[in-house]
Each structure stands twice: as structure tokens, then as C-alpha cells.
Amino acid sequence: MFGFSDETYLDVASGNGGNGCVSFRREKYVERGGPDGGDGGRGGDVVFVVKNNIRTLGHLKLTRSFRAENGHNGSSSRCYGANGNDIEIDVPPGTIIKNAETGELIKDLTGVDRWVFLTGGKGGQGNWHFRTASRQTPRFAQTGEKGTEIRIGVELLVIADIGFVGYPNAGKSTLLNVLSNARSKVASYPFTTKIPQLGMMRYGDHDIVLADIPGIIEGASEGSGMGFKFLRHISRTTGLAFLIDLSDDRYLTAYEKLSDELEAYSPELLDKPKVIIGTHLDEEEKDAPKHLEELKAKYPDIKVIGLCVYLEQGVDEVKQSFIKMVGDNENETLETLRNNAAGGFSAHVDNDAYYPENPEEVK
């Protein structure tokens, strides 16, 4: 279980084939022209296109019905009807298509770029095809084949791109709420956040999934505080953001202590790209700006950003650092998605923020 699973249903239909045409040639001086009704065009297909820049099913909740165009009818002079246009449905990597009624898996789109799900109906043949020596005036043509209509379930496991790590009260939920539509509870007491929350940060046409997890304290690996079981939710993220409260006495040691706890859970966590975010930068009476400089000097090899969301200081820089972390590691993100096509817990999705349906499920 590394993320939230999201699902929706769609009604999809391929286009009907156009009808063949019944028509006879009419020309000057030719009294009884032969049949010349053309064929109907093919109905459009329903095609799924996997787009790496989409990470959610949000856009499919606005439009639930997707119909390909019908083929056009044939016409006289043996003119073919035009083929109907295909309908393309964009989905994020790792999407699974199921039969909505039976729940049966139709297709796992992991590793697929483009997939024709329903082909359109064939066009009917015009009466021109039905002429024979004994039947020179066929007054019939074939009707186009019907397209296929089905209700499908679309499922996706949403895996976070950036995981927030920090002591309680560092400002993790505050940051999540500013960067995404999530409404993670914010309060001045420790362990306000009790279960992971995901939010979607949008930039251009890209989605970046952020994960806010409960605060970690020294000794979490031995079970102190909320323990560190929630680290599994950030174990597959592309990058980590360490949030350190610059007004807290522990600002200079926090990064090492948090790293020790992560290492005790899984040493690979430390290999991830990371950024340190010094929060509460506005607390000048507690020397927050000076502490920020000390942190920068202590970790010259790590990007250290000062942040106060209330004064909008550092918000852009934080965003850019997330975009860069995800952009630099796009292939790894895709790999992770491919390897995690199952699992997760279900979430109630509201305006692109994910709230677990059943908190007990979230282990």
C-alpha cells in the first residue's frame, strides 16, 4: 500500500457504421442507369491514450460519456461516406480498465502508450455491390454495423511524487494546503495529522502528487509518537522534502535525526533527491532568518529553502524545486508506477484532494 486508489466509471461507445446508399445512375441519354449507391463510412474507435503528464482521474469525473463519431452514409455516384472520427480518452500511466458490471479486468494500461478499446462499426455496402446479371436494379443496400457501447470502471493507484518529512508542527500540512487543493488539518499541537493526505500540485499541464504524513519524532523507529509505519507511504516517492521549523531549538539537528529514523526504516530512503525547507521564516524574534543561513552553511550540497506561507515567502522556490525533482527523475517515477499497479487504499476524492475513505484501512 503506497498510495490512494481512485476510481470512476465511464460510458464509452464506438461509432456506428454509416449506411450503404441505394441510388441509380441518372445521366442524360442513359435512360436506366445502373446502381451507383456508395458504401457507408466506418464508425470511429474508442482509444485510450496514456499521458505521462497526467497523474489523476480528475478530468474523467467532469466528462463521463465518450462517444466516437458515427460513420457517414454512402451517397450516389459510388461516393463513400466519411469514416467517423475516433474518440481519444487520455489517462495517466498505471490506469486499469474494468467491466463496470462484472468487475472483470479488461486491460491494464501499464506500459502501454495507446490502445484501441472498441472498434467502430463497419460501413454498410451500397447497392452498387449487389448488382448481378439477373438483378440489375438492387433496391437495397446494407445498413452500417452498430458500434459497441459499454460502461467501464477506470481505476488508478495514485502514488505520491514528493513526500513531506518533519517533526510534528513543522508546517507540513500548512504547505500541502497552500500548494494543492487539499484541506489537511492544521493546528498548533503535535500530531494533528493522523493519516497521510495527498494533494495535487498543478503546473502547466503537469500534476505533481504531494504526500503529507504524520510527524516523525526521534525514536519513531522504536515506536515513539505515531511510530514510523506511515513512512511506507513515502517509500516510493520520487523525492523527499524535509521540513524544519526554524523557530524550534532543534533546527540544526533535525535533518540528521529525521534521516536516522528514515534510515532505520529503509536505508534507500536516504538516496532519494531531497530538499530542506526551513519553515516559520517569519519568526524573526526567534532568529529564524539567521537559523536559515546556518542551515544553508551546514548543508552546502542540499538545496535549502526558507519558507513562510503566510507571507508567501519561498513558496515559488519550493514549487520549482518539486518540479525539478520530478522532472529530473521522470523515468523513475514511471518505473515506480509500473511496479505498483495494485494495492492502495480507497479515498474520497474532492477537488483533487484525496481523503481516506476508511482511516482504519490506512496502515
Ligand SMILES: Nc1nc2c(ncn2[C@@H]2O[C@H](COP(=O)(O)OP(=O)(O)OP(=O)(O)O)[C@@H](O)[C@H]2O)c(=O)[nH]1
Ligand atoms: N508563524 C508561522 N507559523 C506557521 C508556519 N507554518 C505553519 N505554521 C503554524 O504551525 C502550526 C503547525 O502547522 P501544521 O501545518 O499543522 O504542522 P504539521 O507539520 O502538519 O504538524 P503535524 O500534523 O502535527 O505533524 C500551525 O499552528 C500553523 O499555523 C509559518 O511559516 N510561520
Ligand SMILES: [Mg+2]
Ligand atoms: Mg499535519
